[in-house]
Amino acid sequence: MNDKTNATLTVPENDPFFYADSNTLNLLDRLHKISEKHPVNILVAGRQGCGKSSIVRQFAAVHKKPLATFQVGILSEPGQLFGEYTLENGETRYKQFLFPMALQTPNCIIHLEEINRPENPKALNMLFSILSDDRQVWMDELGLLKVAPGVIFFATLNEGDDFVGTELLDPALRDRFHVILMDFLPNDVEKEVLINKTHVGVEQADTIIDAVNTLRSDFELSVEVSTRTVLMIGEMVAVGATLKEALTTCLQTSKETLESILLSLHVKHGYLEKDSYEYRKF
Numbered sequence: 643m644n645d646k647t648n649a650t651l652t653v654p655e656n657d658p659f660f661y662a663d664s665n666t667l668n669l670l671d672r673l674h675k676i677s678e679k680h681p682v683n684i685l686v687a688g689r690q691g692c693g694k695s696s697i698v699r700q701f702a703a704v705h706k707k708p709l710a711t712f713q714v715g716i717l718s719e720p721g722q723l724f725g726e727y728t729l730e731n732g733e734t735r736y737k738q739f740l741f742p743m744a745l746q747t748p749n750c751i752i753h754l755e756e757i758n759r760p761e762n763p764k765a766l767n768m769l770f771s772i773l774s775d776d777r778q779v780w781m782d783e784l785g786l787l788k789v790a791p792g793v794i795f796f797a798t799l800n801e802g803d804d805f806v807g808t809e810l811l812d813p814a815l816r817d818r819f820h821v822i823l824m825d826f827l828p829n830d831v832e833k834e835v836l837i838n839k840t841h842v843g844v845e846q847a848d849t850i851i852d853a854v855n856t857l858r859s860d861f862e863l864s865v866e867v868s869t870r871t872v873l874m875i876g877e878m879v880a881v882g883a884t885l886k887e888a889l890t891t892c893l894q895t896s897k898e899t900l901e902s903i904l905l906s907l908h909v910k911h912g913y914l915e916k917d918s919y920e921y922r923k924f
Contacts, residue, residue, distance in 0.1 A: 651708035651709070651710055651740075651743070651744060651747055651750060652708055652709070653702060653703065653706050653707060653708055653709070654699045654700075654702050654703045654709050655703060656700070656703040656704065657696070657699070657700055657703065658838075659834075659835055659838040659839055660693075660696060660697070660700045661827060661831050661834070661835060662693065662697055662824070666697070666822055666824065669820075669822055670684075670697075670701060670822070673794075673820055674701075674705060674794075677792065677794050678792070680775075681775065681777055681789065681793070681794075682794055682795075682820065683773050683794070683795040683796075683797070683818050683819045683820065684794065684795070684796050684797070684819060684820050684821075684822060685757075685796075685797045685798075685799065685811075685816065685819035685820065685821045685822070686698065686796060686797070686798045686799075686821075686822050686824060687798070687799050687800075687821060687822070687823055687824070688800075688823060688824035688825055689800065689824075689825065689826065689866065689868065690800050690866070690868055691868020691869055691870035691871060692824050692825055692826050692827075692868060692869060693824060693827075693869060693870075694798040694799075694824055695711075695753070695755060695798055697824065698711075698751065698753045698796040698798065699753075701751065701796070702751040707749045707750065707751045707792075707794075708744075708747060708749070708750050708751065709750070709751045709753065710740060710741070710743075710744035710747075710750060710751070710752050710753065711753040711755055712740075712741060712752070712753065712754055712755065713755050713756065714754050714755060714756050714757045714758075714759060714760050714765075714766070714797075715755070715756045715759040715760065715761070716761065717760040717761060717762070717765035717766070718760070718761040718762045718765055719762060719764070719765055720764060720765055720766075720767045720768045721768055721781065722765060723739065723741040723768070724738065724739060724741055724742050724768075724781060724783070724784065724787075725737050725738040725739045725742070725783065725784070726739070736783040736784075738783075738784065742784055742787055744793075745772065745787055745788075745789050745790065745793065746787065746788070746789070746790050747790055747793070748790040748791050748792050748793070749790075749791075749792035749793065750790065750792075750793050750794075751793075751794050751796060752793060752794070752795050752796070753796045753797075753798070754769070754795065754796070754797040754798070755797075755798055756798065756799060756800070757797040757798065757799050757811065757815075758799040758800075758811045759799075763812070766812070766815060769815065770814065770815060770818075772787075772789060772795075773795060773815070773818040773819075774818065777789035777793075795819075797819060799811065826868065826869055827869055829851055829855065832851060832869055832872060833847045833848070833851050835869070835873070836850065836851070836872060836873065836876045839873055839876070840873060840876030840877045840879070840880045841880050842876045842879050842880045846876075846879050846880075847876070849885060850872065850875055850876055850879065850885065850888075851872075852911065853885060853889070853907055853911070854867045854872055854875075856906065856907060856910055856911065857903060857906075857907075860906060863899065863902060863903055863906065864899075865893065865895060865899065865903060867893070871892050871893065871894075874888075874891075874892040875888040875889060875892045876888075878891060878892060886904060889903065889904065889907075890904075
């Protein structure tokens with residue numbers, strides 16, 4: 643987590659190859675216009691690796707706003723985002739983190755990552771006031787904190803039984819957000835992103851996309867391959883890895899499932915070469 647007061651809030655770099663569907667972009671454009679009139683909170687939900695965090699970063703880059711990202715998953719108690727008591731030169735002092743600074747920075751984009759994954763749901767209690775129309779919260783250590791004009795809160799989450807450690811978001815908290823739903827990119831766009839970002843050739847990109855589609859459509863394998871994973875596979879292939887090597891290192895699955903995946907791809911497409919190892923000094 644970016645949590646130190648000596649950290650700086652910067653505008654992220656624009657990603658020239660970031661794609662999203664026109665509906666999502668239109669919604670973001672309208673919400674940005676509303677944010678110029680009154681506070682706006684945006685919740686981006688979707689499957690793991692579909693670009694939720696990336697679209698927050700790109701929103702900040704496009705609108706040239708500073709971005710501060712906070713991992714909600716590490717929070718176990720209310721107030722933990724704001725600071726902590728530390729012992730300095732024999733004295734106990736309250737050390738402020740980055741979050742209060744971000745709150746008071748005009749036009750800052752504050753990203754609450756995986757908002758439904760705190761270690762303790764009560765850790766989110768202080769966010770209720772900040773995300774309300776009042777946009778302020780009192781802390782004994784810091785006094786009254788008011789959210790600066792133009793600050794937009796983004797929250798992202800993965801929902802469902804597949805995500806260990808997640809909680810259903812409190813309805814009262816969810817009610818404070820406009821919700822945008824995201825999904826994986828269509829094949830033609832995913833291929834273009836793959837080529838532009840990893841520099842694989844067209845033929846290599848086709849092979850990767852075909853293999854990924856095979857895995858996505860095989861419900862028995864139960865493997866969800868995100869766009870993030872596709873890019874990881876592409877990077878491996880671009881530096882000389884075989885498709886088998888790339889899949890082996892990039893698919894986050896068990897050894898048994900991986901063997902089933904490789905066998906399935908070999909049977910259906912004959913993609914994967916046989917192993918041929920020699921041992922050499924490293």
